[in-house]
Amino acid sequence: MIKYNLKCKNKHEFESWFxxxxxxxxxxxxxxxxxxxxxxxxxxxQ
Ligand SMILES: [Zn+2]
Structure with a gap:
């Protein structure tokens, strides 16, 4: 599993696992x- 730290255009930061x-x-x-x-x-x- 790999985790990505993502940030949307509304500056929400969230994590997603793949x-x-x-x-x-x-x-x-x-x-x-x-x-x-x-x-x-x-x-x-990010
Ligand atoms: Zn958002």
Whole structure:
């Protein structure tokens, strides 16, 4: 498992766990990762 620290465009910081970086890339490409606070799909890893 790998953890990513993400920050959405509304400056919410949240963590997400993925089995590996490939899964992260896959979900990211499909736009399936969203902020847990505002459900924004615009975020970046920090
Ligand atoms: Zn947010």
């Amino acid at each position: 089995s590996d970086s490939k899964e992260f890339d896959r979900l990211k490409r499909k736009n399936l990762i969203e902020c847990i606070f505002c459900q924004s799909k615009k975020w970046k890893s």
